[in-house]
Amino acid sequence: MSTSALERRVAALEREVERLKAERRVPSQQPASWWIETAGRFANDPVFDEIVRLGAAYRKSLRPRSRGTSP
Numbered sequence: 001m002s003t004s005a006l007e008r009r010v011a012a013l014e015r016e017v018e019r020l021k022a023e024r025r026v027p028s029q030q031p032a033s034w035w036i037e038t039a040g041r042f043a044n045d046p047v048f049d050e051i052v053r054l055g056a057a058y059r060k061s062l063r064p065r066s067r068g069t070s071p
Contacts, residue, residue, distance in 0.1 A: 042048035
């Protein structure tokens, strides 16, 4: 490949890199944190409510029982 052809290709690549950099400078519309995006996703979902209830029951079952508590 000739020197002039290489120079043209490099110039084209440099223009493309500058264009890509300029696109990246545009502020994104993404939320500040992941939890903002996912908050409320399962609101009023009976299946999720059941998952939460079962998880709490399981964690409670792992706690040691006190001596004065009856089963």
